[in-house]
Amino acid sequence: MRLNLVLELQDIPGQLTDALEPLGRIGANIVTVIHQRDVKTERGTVPVQVTIEGDKDTLDKVIKTLEDQNIQIMEIDSVLRKEMIRTILIGNIVDKDVKNVLSKLNSLEKVKVVDFNLKMSDDPEKSASKIIIEADYGKKREVMKKIKEIGTSKGFLVINEI
Numbered sequence: 001m002r003l004n005l006v007l008e009l010q011d012i013p014g015q016l017t018d019a020l021e022p023l024g025r026i027g028a029n030i031v032t033v034i035h036q037r038d039v040k041t042e043r044g045t046v047p048v049q050v051t052i053e054g055d056k057d058t059l060d061k062v063i064k065t066l067e068d069q070n071i072q073i074m075e076i077d078s079v080l081r082k083e084m085i086r087t088i089l090i091g092n093i094v095d096k097d098v099k100n101v102l103s104k105l106n107s108l109e110k111v112k113v114v115d116f117n118l119k120m121s122d123d124p125e126k127s128a129s130k131i132i133i134e135a136d137y138g139k140k141r142e143v144m145k146k147i148k149e150i151g152t153s154k155g156f157l158v159i160n161e162i
Contacts, residue, residue: 008072091156
């Protein structure tokens, strides 16, 4: 059996080796590796395409091992496992507790805030924050609903992507 993966690796020395070394030890045959350092995700990580061969048990062990190593698997056989959700909150987010807003989003299961930018204004109510959230595939609607709830409770204008 063949399995095509897209891994998300930090752009630091040794990451590719750390990700691939256990695959051979498990018994998977590495067929191809496409690693282009000049292609980056929004978070500055490098997507690495890996094709491996093995029986079903071996391939299952590969996925578990990568997850145990906290290596993000973005795609398995062209099926996206993570979605990026972008939202903008306009309002006085600093005085209304940035930490609380981010904690509420991070408390959702299989959801993580991966980027937060704040643009301050002379009028705090006109400040804007851009939040990028990573969620498991299929959770987008739930996350967008939670963002609306948080925004409404704190009096923010919420601009979600479609």
